[in-house]
Structures are given as structure tokens and as C-alpha cells.
Amino acid sequence: MLARILKRIAPTEILTEEPSTYTLLLENLPHIIFELDVEFCWTTLNSKWERVTGFPSQNCIGISYREFIHPEDRKQLHGYFQGLHRQGDKNVAIEARILTSDGASIWTEVSAVQIANPQGYPICIGTITDITDRITEEELLHANNRSLSGLLNDLSGMVYRCRNDQHWTMEYISGGCMELTGYTPSDMINNAKLSWSSLIHPEDRGLVWAEVQSGVREARSFEIIYRIKSVNNQLKWVWERGKGIFSDDGELLGLEGVITDITTHKLQRDKMLKDQLYDPRTMLPKQQLFQDRFIRAIGRLQAVPKQRVSLLIIQFQRLLDAFERFGEEFELQAVLEIATRLQSVVTDSDSITCITPDRYAILIDRIHSEATLHTLSDQLLEAYRAPIQATGKTLFITCSIGGADSSCDNLSAEKMMHNALVAADHAGAQGGSRFEYYDPDITDHYRRDQMQ
Secondary structure, X not given: OHHHHHHHHOOHHHHHOOHHHHHHHHHHOOOEEEEEOOOOEEEEEOHHHHHHHOOOHHHHOOOEHHHHEOHHHHHHHHHHHHOXXXXXXXOOEEEEEEEOOOOOEEEEEEEEEEEEOOOOOEEEEEEXXXXXXXXXXXXXXXXXXXXXXXXXXXXXXEEEEEOOOOOOOEEEEOOHHHHHHOOOHHHHEOOOOOOHHHHEOHHHHHHHHHHHHHHHHOOOOEEEEEEEEOOOOOEEXXXXXXXXXXXXXXXXXXXXXXXEEOHHHHHHHHHHHHHHHEOOOOOOEOHHHHHHHHHHHHHHOOOOOOOOOEEEEEEEEOHHHHHXXXXXXXXXXXXXXXXXXXXXXXXXXXXXXXXXXXXXXXXXXOOOOHHHHHHHHHHHHHHOOOOEEEOOEEEOOEEEEEEEEOOOOOOOHHHHHHHHHHHHHHHHHOOOOOEEEOOHHHHHXXXXXXXX
């Protein structure tokens, strides 16, 4: 029987040696050599068996192989042996754990064939190879892969790999895609149902493309904040950080990165910023923001000298007395009504702020003429001819408007504010409900009026 085994594992020239050489070879092979009888009991085991398992080979002869197999693997291995007659002489192998004398187990690869002994009874001969190290490495790799996959899928956002094309065709997406977008990874892999680009808000697609291409050209990572629409058409803000993946010769292979939902953070940050810069009663810019816009507008005139910036000051008469008489709730509602009427007249490019409870400023930072200011002032005066209704009370108010612009050389924001205030005060001194455009003579007239 041993000679038949050698025919399967040894070169032909070795088989020409004497039987003692066969025995020497069998005992020094790196495999366990075995033979099983028709009852699946060991009839042959070389010395490698004892070196691997710790059981003396001779003591195991006549014992069923099942006694040395891990209970969880016995059924599978027995089915393997029973099926050998259907496999013929094919070199088929199976993995199974073998018990050792110290109560542990080792992973092995069993390879066997079924032949007939001289009496014609079927027997199994084969080899058993210790593959514990290989299995351990594979299990560790699988465990690492499972851990990595679990980690990626547990992220609040999604990890991706995609092509650098207009669709951002996805080649891999982690499980976080479902929570972020409402779509499964399979919906977007290779654009099966939709592309990532189709989820990006149309107004942000150009920004995303430009920033990614800039990062690819400069071989750096990129960071972008933009909007996407999820499966229920819900708008979300996302933060993306990624980079290009290049081959050794510099060829771009694709993009890899992570995309995270920052909607809550973005809304909270925007609200905090809005609370800092806008009056919560009227949602008009606070004076700090208004002043910053004013200074920036004046600064731009150096680059575009033909452009002009104008400032209107609106002074309301009898408003402070009404606030004092009617109380805080009336003041809150009246202030909101005043701001609403102001915003209904000006454009989105204009800025409004409250200087004092009865005085407002409007910055006109757009192409306009002096005639435009007169028209705007007329509209403002008309907006307050109707009384203000608040807390069941009716208040008739009038207002005076003063205007100034940047036409004077080297005019600063502070000087323009001063000129507009002077013009507004002069309009009020003339009886109110009128607009006065600042000119240098107004100051002298105003001073004389104050002295009389």
C-alpha cells in the first residue's frame, strides 16, 4: 500500500529504490501519510502523525479516525471519505480540524483517494497537512475585513470610491449610504438606478466639480460643503473630504473619500451666526454687520470709481412716545411692522439697520442715480401713510428722510453717515414727511435753524 501512495507523491526515479528507502521517505515527508480500512479505522500512520498530534502512531492503529477529528468537522469529513468512490483518482482536498493529545486542535488539509486492497476491499489512502498557520492568517484577514467593513458601515456618513467623471460613478459605497441618502449602495454602484451627481443640488454641482478637479490637478486632498437631496427629497448639507488615487506612473485611477451629513451642525451654526449678526425682532442686519457692508462698499469705489454708494436715514416722529405709552408688546409688533414695510420697498442688494428705536439706515450699494433715490424716498414716505396696527392700538406716524452719497472725493463711511443724519434732521425741521438730499449748504442752514 505504501508503494501506491508513493506513486502519487514521489517522482518515478525514486520508486526504483529499495523498499527501505521508501520507508525512509515516508517517515520524513512533511505530511501525515495514512491508510483507512473499510471500517474507517487507521491501518497505517507514519511518524509525522505523532509529531503533529502527540499520539503515538502505533497506539492509534485499529482506532476509528473519527476519534481524532473535531466534533464539528466529523460529519463533513465522513461524507468526504464516503464520496471518494465517485471522485475516482481526482486530487480533491478538504479542510478539517484534528484533535491533539493536549486537548487542542489544529487545522489540516486532508487529501485522499479510494482504492482496493489485494483482497478487493475498498480502502482510503492519503495525506494530512498541517495548515494551522495559513488558516490563522486567513481568519485574521477575514476578521480584519469584517472589522473594517463593520467600522465603515457604522460611520454616520459614507466612505466611497468613484470614477472622476461627470456622474461621479460609484465603484464602492459603504453602508452609511442608506442613512445619508435613503438609497442602498447597490442603487448607485455603477449608476444602477441613479448617480451621485443626480443627488447633488443643481446649484452646487459646478462648485463640486471645480473643487475636485482642482484637488486632482494639484495632487492634494479636497474638502467641500454642499447640498444633496435624499430619497424623500429632503435637503441635506454634507461635508466631503477626498483625494485622487494615482498609479505609480501618475495615472488617475479614481477618487476615494468620505461624505458626512452636517445638516444639524450647519443649521445650528447658521442660526448662531444669524443671532450674532441679525436683530431677532426684525431679522434686519445689526449695526456691526451693516457697518461692515458699508465700509466694504466704500472700499470697492477705489477699484470702480464711477460706481456710487448712497445712504438714506429715516427718522420717525412720535414713535418713542408711543413705545413709552403703549408698552413693550406694542413696541415689538410695531418695530416688526416698520421693518416689514422698509423691506417691501428696497431691493435684496440693499441693506437696512436700526440705528435707534426711531431711526433706520438704508445702504444703496447698486447702480443708481439721484433720481432713483428720490423715487425710493417717495415710496418710503408712501409706505408709512397708513397707520400701524399693534396690540389693538392704531398709531399714525410720519417720517423724514435724509440722503447722502459717495460723490464727494475721499468721502468715508463715517462722513457719509454724518451727512445723511444732517439731511434727515433738516427734513424733520422742515415739517417732516419729506426727503432732503445732502449738500454742503444744508449744514449752515441746519445750524441757523437750531440757533433760532
